[in-house]
Amino acid sequence: MITKEDRERVAGWFAGRLPKQWQSAPAEITIDREEITVRLTIPDVDLPKDASDAARAEARVGRAKAFREETRKQRMEIAREAEHRYDAKVSWGLALGDHTELWTHIAAPVMTRLRQPQRMVLDTLVDAGVARSRADALAWCVRLVGQHEDDWLVELREAMASVADVRAKGPATR
Template identity: 60%
Template structure:
């Protein structure tokens, strides 16, 4: 985590209502957006072995949380957006379910050579994606799902590099 990420997470820890989530939320920060993902208590389902019933109960609990906390979350988001000049998105984990609420879809420019464009065009032609942009988004999600631990290790290493750089001598 960078100093900015740490200060944003710290501010949110102090500003969020104590009863909003069970425990401290996860705070993700990039150049455009702050995403706050908290955990809420899962519902008690009488037939705990029925996976579809449990998923539906969790979805219902998430929907109830979203509506019941909208005012509180919007107030915090307005303050954070003004303070940190980034949009704020919210997410919730409930049991085995999770959902992100209104979060940004930011355009990203990239240059691809013909073999990479052909991959995207194949996904579009096969109906997997509606456009090259959707196909590229699908590819990024797929890579992210299959390389989570590697990406976590890489982020951790980058954080360590930041720490070492910050502890080095200053040149005045």
């Protein structure tokens, strides 16, 4: 389990390592067992106030593409350092205005055992064309739960972090 202290250490390292000019807000760092995702926020595009929503959306896509290309070499160097330091893959993302992107993020395999009723749910999603495979169907289900239960999941993660902190303060086990 990743502790609050682990998250703070990683976030602190990136806060010190990332160039200030890459950020109009502190980087958002998300960590799990396999991956560290660094989402940068850069200033929004500068367009006339009467620019259409379509023009603004396309300008944001173009700016994100340019930022990705302009920073690639330095991001790869920072990722290599962090991967060596924390033994986890580093992925990158970007936010500007209401546009967000994730780059180079991993899709980690997860083994699970499902009983027939749960497999039938996945098979229904595949048969209906919602997903290409059971794995895609399961990922779709997880995304759906995450969207609809976000507040509950945040509360659960905070509770788990509190338990980890209390355990860390307790007596050492052999």
